[in-house]
Amino acid sequence: MIWIRLAWRNIWRNRLRSAIQFTIIAGSVFLGVVFHNLAMGNYRNMIRQGTRMGSGDVAIYNEKWFRMRRTNFTLTEDDVLPAVRKLNMADRYFLRFYISGYARSTGTGFPVNIVAMQLKKEVKDHPLLRGTHIESERDIIVGEKLARKLKISEGKRLVVMLGMRDGELTGLLFRVRRVIRTGIEEVDCCTAFADLDYVRNNTGYRGHIHEVAILLRRGSPDEAKRKLNELLHPPARAYTWRESMKELASAIAYDYMGLVMFMLFLYIVISVGTVNVLFMSVMDRMREFGMLRAIGMKPGQISRMIFTECLLLGATAGITGLLLALLVNVYLSTHGINIEGLMKLAGQESVSYGGVLIEPVIRSTWEWKGTAGYTIFIVILSILASWFPARWINRKSVAELMRR
Amino acid sequence: MKPIVELVNVSKIFRSGGEEVHALRGIDLKVERGEFTAIAGPSGSGKTTLLNVISGIEKVDGGKVIFDGIPINGMDENALSDLRLHRIGFVFQAYNLIPTLTARENVEFILFLRGVGEKERRERVEKVFRELGIENLLDRFPHQMSGGQQQRVAIARAIVGEPDIVLADEPTANLDSRNSMAIIELMKNLNREKGITFLFSTHDPLIMENARRIVYLRDGEIVKEEWK
Ligand SMILES: Nc1ncnc2c1ncn2[C@@H]1O[C@H](COP(=O)(O)OP(=O)(O)OP(=O)(O)O)[C@@H](O)[C@H]1O
Ligand SMILES: [Mg+2]
Numbered sequence: 231m232i233w234i235r236l237a238w239r240n241i242w243r244n245r246l247r248s249a250i251q252f253t254i255i256a257g258s259v260f261l262g263v264v265f266h267n268l269a270m271g272n273y274r275n276m277i278r279q280g281t282r283m284g285s286g287d288v289a290i291y292n293e294k295w296f297r298m299r300r301t302n303f304t305l306t307e308d309d310v311l312p313a314v315r316k317l318n319m320a321d322r323y324f325l326r327f328y329i330s331g332y333a334r335s336t337g338t339g340f341p342v343n344i345v346a347m348q349l350k351k352e353v354k355d356h357p358l359l360r361g362t363h364i365e366s367e368r369d370i371i372v373g374e375k376l377a378r379k380l381k382i383s384e385g386k387r388l389v390v391m392l393g394m395r396d397g398e399l400t401g402l403l404f405r406v407r408r409v410i411r412t413g414i415e416e417v418d419c420c421t422a423f424a425d426l427d428y429v430r431n432n433t434g435y436r437g438h439i440h441e442v443a444i445l446l447r448r449g450s451p452d453e454a455k456r457k458l459n460e461l462l463h464p465p466a467r468a469y470t471w472r473e474s475m476k477e478l479a480s481a482i483a484y485d486y487m488g489l490v491m492f493m494l495f496l497y498i499v500i501s502v503g504t505v506n507v508l509f510m511s512v513m514d515r516m517r518e519f520g521m522l523r524a525i526g527m528k529p530g531q532i533s534r535m536i537f538t539e540c541l542l543l544g545a546t547a548g549i550t551g552l553l554l555a556l557l558v559n560v561y562l563s564t565h566g567i568n569i570e571g572l573m574k575l576a577g578q579e580s581v582s583y584g585g586v587l588i589e590p591v592i593r594s595t596w597e598w599k600g601t602a603g604y605t606i607f608i609v610i611l612s613i614l615a616s617w618f619p620a621r622w623i624n625r626k627s628v629a630e631l632m633r634r
Numbered sequence: 635m636k637p638i639v640e641l642v643n644v645s646k647i648f649r650s651g652g653e654e655v656h657a658l659r660g661i662d663l664k665v666e667r668g669e670f671t672a673i674a675g676p677s678g679s680g681k682t683t684l685l686n687v688i689s690g691i692e693k694v695d696g697g698k699v700i701f702d703g704i705p706i707n708g709m710d711e712n713a714l715s716d717l718r719l720h721r722i723g724f725v726f727q728a729y730n731l732i733p734t735l736t737a738r739e740n741v742e743f744i745l746f747l748r749g750v751g752e753k754e755r756r757e758r759v760e761k762v763f764r765e766l767g768i769e770n771l772l773d774r775f776p777h778q779m780s781g782g783q784q785q786r787v788a789i790a791r792a793i794v795g796e797p798d799i800v801l802a803d804e805p806t807a808n809l810d811s812r813n814s815m816a817i818i819e820l821m822k823n824l825n826r827e828k829g830i831t832f833l834f835s836t837h838d839p840l841i842m843e844n845a846r847r848i849v850y851l852r853d854g855e856i857v858k859e860e861w862k
Contacts, residue, residue: 232739232746239734517729524691524726525791526719526747528712628691632726 237538244511251507252547255612258500259551260558262493262604264594267559268567269489271595273482277471279357285474286324286443287451288458290314293467295440296474301329302395304438305466313461314442319454321447324352325439327430331392333422334401335380342376342390343421346429355445359423362408367428370404373418374411382406390422395434402432493604497611504615512536512619519623520631533620540616548609552601559594566593636703638798638831639665639688644697646683646854657683659854660697665799665833670825672842673835675851681835684851685801688833689722690714702798719747723792725802725834730788731776737787738763738772744795762790766820782813789820793830802834806841818844 241248281287290310295303307325314323327346332339349369353362359371370388372380382388388404404424412418430438446454451470458468472479512519519532568591623631646658657680665671673681686692687699690706699706701717709717718724731740738759745755763769768786776784785805792800802821806814818841824830834845842848850858 232743235739236732236734243734518732521726521729522732523715524689524718525724525744526715526717526722528715530712531747627693629686632691 233534233538234542236535237542240535240539241543244514247507247511248543251504251543251612252550254500254503254507255544255547255608256551256554258496259548259605259608260555261496262608263552263555263601264558264562265489265493266600266604267555267594267597268562268592269486270597270600271563271566271593273486274595275593276478276482280475280478281443281445281471282355283357284443284478285441285469285471287446288444288454288468288470289474290442290444290458290462290466290468291440291474292465294465296467296469299328301393301440303465304435304440305442306437307439308437310439310442310462310466313458313466314444316461317444317454317457319446319449319457320444322351322355323442323444324348325426326441326443327426327435327438328440329392329429329433331390333376333380334389334391335382335386338380340376340379341420343416344390344392344429345421345423346426347423349423349425352423358410358412358414358417364407364425366405367425368404369407369425371408371410371423372406373421374409375419376422377406377409384409390424392429392433400432402429497608500608501611501615504612505618508536508540508615508619509622512623516623516626516631520628520633523628524632529624532624533616536620536623537613537616540613544609544612547612548605551608552605555601559596562594563596564593566591635667637664637666637700638702639663639833640698640700641684641687642698642700644687644694644699646680646687646692647695656854658687658694661854661856663849663856665831667798667831668825668829669847670822670832670845671834671847671849672845673833673849673851674837674842675835676837679851680854681837681851682803683854685803685833685835689718689724689801691718719744720795721798723795723797723800725785725788725792725800725805727804727807728781730791731784733776736773736775737768737779737790740776740787741791741794744791748795758794759790762794766790780813781808782816785809785813785817786820789817789824793824793828797830799831799833802832804835804837806836806838811840814838814841 290305290313292303292305294300304327314320325348329344329346331342331344333342349359349362349364349371353359353364362371370390372382372388377383380388384406386406388406389401390404391399391401394400404422410417426439430436444454451472455468455470462468522532522535523529641661641663644658644661644663645656648655648657661684663684673684675681683692687694688701690699690709694707701721706714706717731737732743735743741759741762742755745758750758760769760772763772766786766789768783768790771779771783771787774783776787779787785808788805789800792802800821805821806817809817821832821834822844825832836842846862848860848862849856850860
């Protein structure tokens with residue numbers, strides 16, 4: 231109790247210095263927690279968009295297709311759907327068939343990647359296609375740049391030349407239902423979304439698919455992957471979104487690494503600052519420490535005194551910073567930050583990252599592990615900083631301290 | 635009975651910037667229990683150094699310092715801290731008290747460091763304040779007290795643990811003559827009534843008068859001794 235009382239009063243003794251130290255610690259906890267949760271919210275949004283646009287939380291592929299992307303490495307629905315139904319973790323799943331072809335309109339032609347999918351079902355969820363009204367199996371949704379190159383618009387006809395399973399060539403007739411502008415280059419320049427059955431049945435691939443994209447109702451992607459792989463037979467294999475959307479996963483990893491580097495840099499600066507403030511406060515009191523040593527205090531007890539001060543200040547500042555951050559996080563998780571203005575400034579209509587479209591409003595999330603991690607890390611760092619001035623003081627002789 | 639403090643041929647040399655200052659030169663001194671002894675001498679004669687050498691605050695360059703029969707020359711910092719905490723009381727010229735603690739807490743701190751329980755601490759602290767007649771100062775912070783009052787609290791702290799000896803380095807130097815006399819009277823009474831051993835330095839002849847033994851220092855040497 232006396233240690234704490236002494237520490238507490240010493241903190242109040244030099245208010246300016248304590249206030250500086252307090253602000254440094256509380257501020258870094260605040261920044262750490264807010265940025266972490268904002269980043270996590272952003273990633274969660276990216277993953278959500280990504281899994282809905284791309285391959286779901288987990289996906290099933292023919293492992294050869296996964297590696298080589300050759301159209302003939304397919305799976306049949308009979309191979310995989312029993313496993314998906316047995317999984318009982320899935321919320322929804324989507325079947326997809328990928329094939330490349332040559333799009334022709336009057337006068338010009340360009341290569342196109344056809345994503346054949348259950349359009350009527352997908353338009354409810356898919357971030358790029360959401361809200362499209364599908365009427366017929368010949369409806370096709372075309373990327374904006376491709377449409378411009380082909381000089382076609384909504385309602386116009388389009389023929390796509392496709393290679394069939396037996397090596398023959400066929401031409402399928404479509405009607406452009408919608409032209410989409412996504413900001414994702416691969417989609418805008420070269421992709422078209424068409425009806426699954428219309429495409430595969432007319433190319434000799436009836437009942438075949440390349441991908442089952444599964445959105446989970448519960449459980450983790452890794453758990454689902456493990457269970458699916460127990461149920462599936464080669465060459466069918468399950469992959470988590472991290473594996474099937476490597477770009478997105480690494481974009482997130484890089485982004486987070488950047489944040490961590492920035493934070494580390496900030497913390498180094500902050501630690502140096504804290505140590506400096508501590509040194510000043512200890513140097514001011516050298517005479518007092520000398521007197522304490524003279525009347526019989528041991529070097530260890532001097533350390534303990536300085537340590538207790540740091541602990542008290544660090545803990546209160548840490549808690550304050552955390553509470554402030556949580557308060558701000560309440561706002562950021564409900565209202566979010568709108569980055570549309572920033573995007574316009576950068577001359578972009580939408581932002582894509584790692585092949586995924588980002589919503590213009592970034593909402594933070596509540597990620598407790600990271601929140602606790604940052605808080606504890608900073609508080610411990612600020613407390614460990616007391617080691618330097620304590621050692622410095624204890625290396626001086628009592629007589630030397632008393633002479634000050 | 636063996637002396638509480640014994641110095642045998644003690645010397646201390648300060649080196650600063652190539653210059654050597656012989657602060658103590660071959661000091662031989664014995665202090666017995668119950669003494670009330672002054673170390674007198676002009677400024678720079680080595681009074682502070684002598685007191686610091688006795689408590690191990692300053693290391694010697696030659697000779698032996700023996701505390702109650704035990705040589706302290708080779709002791710490590712923790713052992714010296716324990717010696718000072720348990721066996722020696724201190725009164726300094728100034729900056730005696732911890733500014734963030736009240737008079738009561740300052741005095742209590744010694745007992746706390748010794749590991750005395752809370753209840754006993756309170757009782758002993760209040761008893762000492764009562765004996766010194768300064769109960770009114772119990773809950774004041776150092777900045778709320780005059781220099782004389784602070785020195786009284788410092789004396790309370792020095793004797794609360796019933797040490798074998800109290801070392802006081804110019805305890806009255808910062809006080810006016812009336813307060814100085816009051817402080818020396820207080821110390822004298824404690825010596826007479828409770829048998830506490832005092833070794834104090836001073837260059838004030840009026841203060842010296844009160845001592846029963848005066849050791850005169852000059853240039854680090856004992857030049858004269860007087861008994862009364
Ligand atoms: N750390 C030091 N470095 C160099 N010389 C020192 C040091 N401490 C003391 N001295 C010298 O040692 C001598 C004795 O000093 P000391 O402080 O013991 O004298 P004193 O009798 O207590 O003087 P005062 O009455 O001024 O307090 C002086 O010449 C002083 O300058
Ligand atoms: Mg002196």
